[in-house]
Amino acid sequence: MNFDVFIRSISKIKNIELPAEASHFKMVPPLRRELLRNQRGKVSNARLAGVLALFFPDRNGQTNFVVILRKTYNGVHSAQVGFPGGKLEIQDQTLQDAALRETFEEIGVPERDVEIICELTQVYIPPSNFHVSPFIGITKHTPVFIKQEDEVESIIEVPLRHLLNDAVLISKRVATSYNVEIEVPAFQLNNHIVWGATAMMLSEIKDLLKQVF
Secondary structure, eight states, rough: OOOHOOOOOOOOGGGGOTTTTHHHHOOOOOOOHHHHHHHHHHTOEEEEEEEEEEEEEOSBBEEEEEEOOOOOOSTTTTTTEEEEEEOOTTTOSSSSHHHHHHHHHOOOOGGOOOEEEEEEEEEETTTTTEEEEEEEOOOOOOOOOOOOTTTTTEEEEEEEEHOOGGGGEEEEEEEEETOEEEEEEEETTTTEEEEEHHHHHHOOOOOOHHHHH
């Protein structure tokens, strides 16, 4: 999709009711309900984080968005694909601030270059006990990405047309942080499997965008 067309349409989503759980439900992993039941007491004390779904024009003027592949480490989100972002720190006044700060740290896009369009539905992540607030943002110039070497394995630029194509919806067996393999709904984007909370966020973005394009 041409980025000029995208820009003219994206502001319309501010006036659309968020599909929220109706979108999330399409990509919910089968263990999620059990995890929520087991962690019911922790939810009220969950930590807060903000992430950014950043859309931008590629060098041909087509609309892309960016996700990152996290480094392999001893943690619940090791080697997973997600949006840039992170937890609320003392210097952040809002979750939007956290998303923008972490995006700059992880992929090198300055906060001043990003326009926030809207906040999406918060997603609770049981394995790490986080409430994550996703934001849609745009930058009108093709970014020069700089990855944070100690946390980001690679930066993945995805054409928007791929997300809007239902052919990228798959079912895949994945290894979870609980040392079991499960069959999950997922997006296959640039040969990467995106599942769990990030897939739930992408599902809401996809449903919103399909209402304005």
